Amino acid sequence: MFPNFWTPVLPVAEIGAEPIAIELAGESLVLFRDAGGQFSALPDLCPHRGAPLSRGRVTESGCIECPYHGWQFDTDGTCTRVPFNPLSSAHLSKLSVVSFPTRVIAGMVWIFTGTENASAPQLPSSLLEPNDRYIIHHEIWNAHWTRAVDISLDYLHLPFVHRNSFGGELNDAAHKDAIAQISITSTADGMKVTNKLNTLPSGTKIDWHQPNIIVLNLDGMPLLPHFFAIPINTHKMRFMQVLLPNPGIGQSNFNFDDFFAASDDDRIMVESQVSEVSNVNEGYNVPTDEPSLRFRRWYYRAVKGKRNEVIRDMSAS
Ligand code: FES
Numbered sequence: 001m002f003p004n005f006w007t008p009v010l011p012v013a014e015i016g017a018e019p020i021a022i023e024l025a026g027e028s029l030v031l032f033r034d035a036g037g038q039f040s041a042l043p044d045l046c047p048h049r050g051a052p053l054s055r056g057r058v059t060e061s062g063c064i065e066c067p068y069h070g071w072q073f074d075t076d077g078t079c080t081r082v083p084f085n086p087l088s089s090a091h092l093s094k095l096s097v098v099s100f101p102t103r104v105i106a107g108m109v110w111i112f113t114g115t116e117n118a119s120a121p122q123l124p125s126s127l128l129e130p131n132d133r134y135i136i137h138h139e140i141w142n143a144h145w146t147r148a149v150d151i152s153l154d155y156l157h158l159p160f161v162h163r164n165s166f167g168g169e170l171n172d173a174a175h176k177d178a179i180a181q182i183s184i185t186s187t188a189d190g191m192k193v194t195n196k197l198n199t200l201p202s203g204t205k206i207d208w209h210q211p212n213i214i215v216l217n218l219d220g221m222p223l224l225p226h227f228f229a230i231p232i233n234t235h236k237m238r239f240m241q242v243l244l245p246n247p248g249i250g251q252s253n254f255n256f257d258d259f260f261a262a263s264d265d266d267r268i269m270v271e272s273q274v275s276e277v278s279n280v281n282e283g284y285n286v287p288t289d290e291p292s293l294r295f296r297r298w299y300y301r302a303v304k305g306k307r308n309e310v311i312r313d314m315s316a317s
Pocket residue numbers: 046047048049050051066067068069070071
């Protein structure tokens with residue numbers, strides 16, 4: 001459901017010496033790190049008898065050891081040991097598993113959701129600062145990941161969904177007959193959207209980077225928020241907020257928890273929507289829906305379309 005993309009999965013700080021079971025785009029994976037701090041993501045399924053490798057342990061040499069019969073796999077997925085069987089290295093290599101490429105960026109572990117052609121991720125420069133500059137919060141939403149991208153691209157939900165918090169002022173009588181001015185610039189990996197009401201001097205800039213990154217640029221905000229909509233499966237996602245504070249901004253003079261809590265309104269809205277975003281020819285649309293329509297067109301072509309091609313190829317062969 002999310003083929004061949006780089007996506008963060010968890011903050012580095014939450015991954016210790018024990019292997020962790022994660023679900024990413026419907027696949028069960030084990031995530032672990034070796035003594036040198038190298039991360040590895042393998043299918044959470046031993047190729048011997050199907051035991052979950054995440055219930056095993058990481059050995060002193062940095063391999064993951066299956067909890068059932070002790071087969072060991074290194075961070076590349078190569079089988080390095082089968083107890084009680086003196087196998088040649090050629091034989092061992094035939095018992096290996098695939099590994100998914102991993103990286104550490106912006107204080108998070110990223111995984112590439114494919115096993116081939118994992119070129120380096122193209123990321124906004126605001127995600128290339130040292131890891132310890134980022135303040136990270138994540139939570140699980142019972143929603144399809146596309147819903148979280150859709151709401152994050154959408155300026156005009158603020159006066160309604162966030163009526164009782166920061167969106168309240170846009171719902172004021174002063175803006176009752178306001179007209180929204182939304183302009184879009186295409187970029188190599190998504191779009192930049194500028195949003196403004198004709199009754200207000202300033203607005204909001206929203207950047208979308210394929211597949212699942214939103215960067216918000218709010219006038220006067222002392223930090224730069226990044227939102228990630230990470231697919232867990234078809235009805236669950238992880239909403240990760242990654243804040244890059246301006247110099248001089250920290251826990252002592254900014255309430256990060258209040259900032260993170262503002263997305264509760266969004267969670268309630270997207271959890272009430274059924275399944276993935278609909279295609280552009282379903283439902284009614286108006287001119288201010290253009291950012292959402294561009295995302296949907298891309299999703300149906302580049303993600304769903306690619307998936308359908310794979311399924312067609314598989315059934316033809
Ligand atoms: S099931 Fe993993 S070693 Fe047997």
